[in-house]
Structure formats: C-alpha cells, structure tokens
Amino acid sequence: MSSPVTPLIRPDELRLLKEYITGAFGLVLDRNNEGLLTKKLLPRLEGLGLATLADYYAYLKFAPRRKDEHKLLLSLVTNNETYFFREEPQLRVLSEVVLPALKEKKLKCGERKLRIVSAGCSSGEEVYTLAMLVIESGCFLWDWDVEIRGIDIDPQIIDRAKNGVYTGRAFQATPTHYIDRYFNKCNEGLKVKDILTRITNFTEGNILEVEQIIEGQSVDIVFCRNVLIYFDDDSIQRGVHGFANVLLPDGHLFLGHSESLSRITSNYIPVRFPGAIIYKKRD
Numbered sequence: 204m205s206s207p208v209t210p211l212i213r214p215d216e217l218r219l220l221k222e223y224i225t226g227a228f229g230l231v232l233d234r235n236n237e238g239l240l241t242k243k244l245l246p247r248l249e250g251l252g253l254a255t256l257a258d259y260y261a262y263l264k265f266a267p268r269r270k271d272e273h274k275l276l277l278s279l280v281t282n283n284e285t286y287f288f289r290e291e292p293q294l295r296v297l298s299e300v301v302l303p304a305l306k307e308k309k310l311k312c313g314e315r316k317l318r319i320v321s322a323g324c325s326s327g328e329e330v331y332t333l334a335m336l337v338i339e340s341g342c343f344l345w346d347w348d349v350e351i352r353g354i355d356i357d358p359q360i361i362d363r364a365k366n367g368v369y370t371g372r373a374f375q376a377t378p379t380h381y382i383d384r385y386f387n388k389c390n391e392g393l394k395v396k397d398i399l400t401r402i403t404n405f406t407e408g409n410i411l412e413v414e415q416i417i418e419g420q421s422v423d424i425v426f427c428r429n430v431l432i433y434f435d436d437d438s439i440q441r442g443v444h445g446f447a448n449v450l451l452p453d454g455h456l457f458l459g460h461s462e463s464l465s466r467i468t469s470n471y472i473p474v475r476f477p478g479a480i481i482y483k484k485r486d
C-alpha cells in the first residue's frame with residue numbers, strides 16, 4: 204500500500220496559485236490570507252493525492268474535472284462570514300432616510316420599480332435582511348415592482364442562499380419579531396417565508412462583471428459590504444466603477460464599515476450619518 208502524500212506548500216508556488224485565482228476569478232488574496240489559505244489547501248491536496256501546489260496548479264488547468272475543482276477552490280478561498288441585520292446603523296439609514304426619499308422621488312416621476320443589488324451576498328442573509336426592511340418600511344407595497352438580487356462568486360454559497368434555511372449564528376443580531384414574521388420552522392432550522400423569496404433572487408457571478416450579470420438593468424442601491432476588503436486597489440476601482448455604471452442617477456452604494464472609497468475614486472460622494480457612511484453616485 205502506498206503511504207499517504209504529505210503535500211508541500213512552497214511560497215513561490217503559492218504565489219503562482221494566487222495569481223491564477225486573481226486571473227480566473229478576479230479575487231485578490233493579499234499576504235495576510237496566506238496562512239489561512241495554506242491551512243485550507245493542505246487537506247485538499249492530500250485528498251487529491253497531490254504532492255505540491257505546482258501539481259495542483261496543473262490539476263486546475265488541465266484535469267478533466269477542473270470545472271468542479273474551480274468551484275471547490277472558490278469555496279475554499281472565499282470568506283463567507285455573514286448574518287442577518289449586520290451593521291445595524293447603516294440599515295437604519297436605509298430604512299429611515301434612503302428608502303423614503305427614493306419612494307418620494309419615484310412617485311414624482313410616476314415610476315413604481317425598486318431594484319437593489321447585494322454584491323457578494325454570501326448565503327443570503329443580507330439579501331433577506333434588505334427584503335424585510337423594504338417590506339417593513341411600508342414604502343413599496345401593493346403595485347410596486349421590487350427585486351433584491353444577490354450575486355456571489357461561490358456557487359455552493361449561492362445554493363445555500365436559494366435554499367433559505369438558517370440556524371443559530373445567522374440570527375445573532377435579528378430582532379425576535381422579524382423571526383416570528385418572516386420565518387417558518389423546518390427540520391433543519393428556520394426557512395424564509397414566500398413573502399421574502401417572491402422579491403429576491405440569487406445569481407452566481409463575479410461582481411467585477413456586474414454590468415453583464417444584471418444585463419443592462421439599472422439599480423437604485425448597491426450593497427457591497429465586507430467584500431472589497433479582499434480586493435486590491437485596482438479591483439476595488441473596477442468594482443465600484445461597475446457599480447456606478449449600473450446605478451441610477453443619485454443611486455446609493457453601501458460599503459462595509461471598514462471599507463472606504465476616499466483613496467480610490469471620486470465617482471461617489473460620501474454622506475455621513477451617526478455610525479454610518481454611505482456613498483451617493485456623483486452626477
């Protein structure tokens with residue numbers, strides 16, 4: 204019987220793999236992620252019986268099952284941490300300021316359509332949170348055409364988002380009345396009700412290609428929170444330019460609280476609120 208392979212992760216080969224990930228998926232893994240990346244890759248190489256990252260690189264490029272491996276690799280390298288009602292001060296700005304102003308503006312021009320994109324939506328908690336807030340705002344009921352679309356590059360996480368079943372930590376910041384109103388108990392946990400699935404959908408894709416993904420539609424608001432921290436400046440620039448191209452005039456961009464555009468682009472005007480900054484598209 205052959206002894207199991209103990210794979211070797213060499214820094215130059217790790218660099219090669221990181222370049223491959225950036226080229227193939229647009230994801231930039233900075234130096235701080237290398238330890239974690241190595242920890243995640245070792246069992247995968249072991250499982251495939253590969254001795255080095257160079258072997259894995261060749262596997263990704265040439266193996267007959269390379270497409271499946273790409274999906275698996277994406278799941279390994281992305282950080283999917285998320286939960287309902289994350290970063291509440293921003294959500295309050297959405298509910299109390301942005302949505303009412305949008306409704307007023309739209310009614311003036313006789314339009315009854317609302318489009319929101321959650322770019323880097325992970326397992327869907329952000330999308331369903333936005334759906335709950337839109338419904339609770341009371342601004343877009345009855346004959347409004349509302350769509351909140353989640354986009355994520357990780358196909359496994361998109362399947363989980365579509366499934367809409369959640370447990371434990373996902374609810375760490377969720378006020379109880381939202382659980383009672385918008386979830387049904389099921390064997391695996393709590394499942395989102397139809398009232399949420401009716402106005403939400405999920406697409407697998409790279410947010411650096413947002414214009415192609417949403418196929419020429421315009422959107423009112425883009426949420427892209429806790430995603431750009433994993434990008435280098437060039438990719439952030441590309442991403443937020445793409446958002447500016449799909450946002451309607453006066454459209455809003457919500458980033459995570461540790462993400463800032465000040466160094467990156469002048470396409471947006473920062474608007475400050477207590478505990479939250481949001482970005483308005485510049486005309």
Ligand SMILES: C[S@@+](CC[C@H](N)C(=O)[O-])C[C@H]1O[C@@H](n2cnc3c(N)ncnc32)[C@H](O)[C@@H]1O
Binds near residue numbers: 230325
């Ligand atoms: C940390 S989660 C953030 C989820 C949610 N926005 C939040 O703030 O709770 C980051 C997500 O971004 C996704 N992601 C990273 N790069 C991406 C890209 N280029 N295109 C689409 N999704 C991406 C990851 O797969 C991951 O699910």
